[in-house]
Amino acid sequence: MDSAQIMILTVLVGTVALFLWGRWRHDMVAMASLLMCVVLGLVPTGEAFNGFGHPAVITVACILILSSALQQSGAVDALTRTVLPQSAGPFVTLAALSLLAAILSAFMNNVGALALLMPVALQIANKQGVPPGKILMPLAFGSILGGMTTLIGTPPNLIVSGFRAGLNGSGFSMFDYSPVGIAIALAGLAFVILVGRFLVPTRERAGAEGFETGSYLTEARITEGSKAAGMLLRDINDELEKSDAQVIGLIRNEKRIPAPNPYRELHDNDILLIEAEPEGLASALSGLELTLEAEWRSIQAEAKAKAAEKEKEKDKDKDKDKDKDKDKDDAGTDAKEAATEKVKETTKAQNAKKPDEKVISTGAKPGDEKSPDAEQTAELHKKALQSDDISLIEVVILPNAAFIGRSAADIRIRSHYGINLLAISRQGQRSMSRLRTMKMQAGDVLLMQGSPAAISEFGNRMGCAPLAERALHLGDKSQAFKASAIMAIAIALAAFGIVPAAISFALGVLASLLFGVVAPRTLYDAVDWPVVVLLAALIPVATAMETTGSADLIARFLLETIAQGNAVVAVGLILIVTMTLSDFMNNAATAAVMCPIAIGSAAQLGASSDPFLMAVAIGASCAFLTPIGHQNNTLILGPGGFRFGDYWKLGLPIEIIVVAVGVPMLLWVWPL
Template identity: 55%
Template sequence: MTTAQITLLAILAATIILFIWGRWRHDVVAIAALLAAVAAGIVAPETAFAGLGHPAVVTVACILILSAALQASGAVDWLSAVAVPRKAGPTVTITALAGLAALLSAFMNNVGALALLMPVAIQVARRLELPPGRLLMPLAFGSILGGMTTLIGTPPNLIVSGFRAQSEGGQSFAMFDFAPVGVAVALSGLAFLALAWRLVPARKVSGAEGFGAGAYLTEARVPEGAKAAGMSLRAIEEALKASEAQVLGLVRHERRIAAPHLSREVHAGDILVIEAEPEALTSALADLGLKLEEDVRDDAEEKDAASESQSPAAALQSPEVVLAEFVVPPHAAIAGLSARGIRLRHQHGVNLLAISRRGVHATARLNSMALREGDMLLMQGSPETLAEFAQLFGLVPLAQRTLRLPDGRRAAMVGGVMLAAIGAAAFGLVPAAIAFAAGVLAVVLLGQMAVRRLYDAVDWPVVVLLAALIPVAEAMATTGAADVVAQTLLAPIAPFGPVAALALVLVVTMTLSDFMNNAGTAAVMCPVALGTASQLGVASDPFLMAVAIGASCAFLTPIGHQNNTLILGPGGFGFGDYWRLGLPLEVLVVLVAVPALMLFWPL
């Protein structure tokens, strides 16, 4: 191997390790990989940021904007109300929800489709007296399956199409080239989900009304005269046993005592860190005379405010204050921040009462805990301030929203623009990037989306990741590193022929996608797929399609796909809960995809 090949492969290996480790965000790791390649002289400085103008990157951004406009029109709410049966049993309901998610994900951002349908699934779970996770996991997996059926359904398809254009003299995949194999895989996957949903772990919920998010971590102060004052922690835990709550820590004089001894006496003014189910939280506090810390916190900033009526926190004095649950989705603006850091109460007029982080206990004060993707938040405020806060920081509500009946004119406009853009791209009238950029311009000129909201609709970490990895992935082809990897993969399976190589590319891609971003996986594996086809002297299209399918099928972990992360908290799942349904689903994908690839894309 040449020095350039060794260096590039070392950079890619380090990138994959950092992706899997998860210490830094994927876009940060991708930029670091790009700059390392530039510093090593593998990527020319003048082309380092050419990825920002890559058609796949532009198309992804435009699709996200059009998806947001479609959601705002209310048409998806109407469609879910029509498509989801009101009185059907679990199997029919799960089939309808997963099928609708797959249909929506074929033409809009699949994270957005899942976020819209999650409250519906949670409400249905309560009606069916099922753990919410048993509806949420099939729903998330269904939305992932639907995305692989069209060019615009998921970023990996656009990445694969871009590599084909470069390798085949400018001929990219068409809008529905992914459909023959994608639909076969999606339909078989949906049928499996309808039959096998009982494989989803049944996580305990607090009654039929609970969201099943697992226990919340919250802080409660012991006021003067409270029953808890003077009791030992052992006695308090005994009193909390009926509520299935437990004390995880104690804060005294602003000093946290983790895992305090059960013989320790509790004093007035102490703060107890309690783990409890949402429905048990109220009774757990009332029985001992405790009060939520947010309700008694006497913040100096609030005291010093010139006028309480002019402070956002004044909204908390309204008689219309309610509790609401939200989940932190991937790449939400609030991820990594704390309630104290954003001055939650004073700047936004809402309280953070509790956090649910499945399987992880608090290591800091509630108000200073950095929030993570997948956390569930129990918040307090007026309906208006809660809605504004959720929109500002990108939180997903878990309560059933009021149905937004679409304005017929608005829905027709946005839907018509979307169909026109899809048609223009599908029939080859203009490139996909141009078609969807024109669609974005149309919805703005028609007044269906404010200009200031365009940039909020774009998932910038994904855009940056793609823009940074595309030049690095292209360097794999120009340096010959992709051929080296292909030869290494082919060595043990060469006697078994190209079909075995095709299956290997699919399995390797699926495995990587379970632990790193799917768009990044596609960018890394496309050069390898092209190199494998070149080494075997066969058509490259089946191998590129295998990368597209494999990059989309991340069902084993909560970090493999954004939708898996989104249901982590609401479903009460742990890291190891996904493989029970995901592993047989991935095996089914391989068994269906390989013959379908050979049928529709001959070697």
């Protein structure tokens, strides 16, 4: 082993370790790996960024844009409306959803396909009284299985095709993946539909209104005159227990107290960090006359704005120099009075007098006979949170969303979008961070308050998908037809070899722009840039593995110690190793790392490289054991109420099926 091999293997081990650690985003790790190879002289400086012009990278970007066009035009909704049964039992519904997800994922981005179908699945689960996870996990696995059936179904297929092109002068065609991919997909789907629902852990939802996503963390302020002021924290918790809620933190004078003493007396303007189920949130707040922190801040800002306007009017009528100090004092008093009055009106909405009824006293202490009924106060508080123009909507953070790693304060969610972040649900974890400063993660479920249009705009820009029931819509029929036709023509051009895939789909993007299917200003929003950078950075690193002979070295070790020179065993070994890595690191990165090893293994055995490369393509797509192995697994983590260890119960049998069906099919379709 020479020095170049030692260096590239060291970089490779470090890169894989960082991928598995998951502390930094995959594109950051890939770029660091590339730059390290350049510094060590393993990748020539002039070739460092050749990966950005690689056909696989261009094709991935174009496919993402065309997939977005199908989604935005309503073409996918039209197909969903046609295919899904309107009234059917859980079995038929599950089968239809899983098959539709697989079909869509074969020709468009599978994360986009799942994001479109997930609200439909949750709506169906709610109507049929089925735990959401029982439908979401088969749906996600179906979308993953469908992606391996075509060249454009998933990025690893494009990467594998690129390595074959570099080796033989031509890559795999559009449907070269179909014989093996369809056989595995059908076997996997059959297992998921017939047996899978019994293996998915049951995560019941506590209420019928919201999707169970675990407990929410909510900030609530004790305003002046509320019944919570002056009470002991112990008494507050006793009241909250009636709504299945509890105080897990206290913020006083902007200082956080993680485990406050239960005998601590609460003061005006203390902020309580409350953990509550979605359906118990309203009653938990109203029972103690607490005000949501986001709502309180909004009221304060509004009052200050009105006071500032009042001050300007006074300045026009009076001498600025003489009455300047007096006007400021008046404005400050007006702001405080206006804010206090607005808060009181909001938190005491239940005092509204109804015809022929007595006024409900809200100043009663716990246990007082005049205390309002819990259901009535919860309903009144819910009305205060929602109106005809304002809604409470749950959204889930998509993988690679712009919101990941940032907080509500970072993006100024209130001032930029006019919406409030009321609560955050992070399954399996409890964060003591302030809501406004909590860093977001993929799969987090957010409870947003605002107009539907504002929340929709926020979701589109920041990468969040709504978890609300939504009616399927046809959109603009002409646009849907154009988007479908453009995608079909691009696929046909690539499938029949008229032009290379990268050119074909780039023409499709250009046509989408010319025909107005995609707006120029939103063109680049559809591209998953972290994936693009990941691919572009790792392609030169993988090339360095080949040129230094490191890939052959690893292949020789695997063949001599495990496969014992048996080609059939070697194909199965490559498939299993790739599949195992893909369960814990990005599938595109896995394919880029394993392709040189697969090529080296074929060379050592004097066999065709095609079955080995195909084994990498299949293994990189089959990540079913963990929520971090594939983006779709992460996407259902919160909405399904899953835990990290829930995936393997269904995922492990599917991976066994992949090996059992995949190896014989590989050797039959792609002989050694």
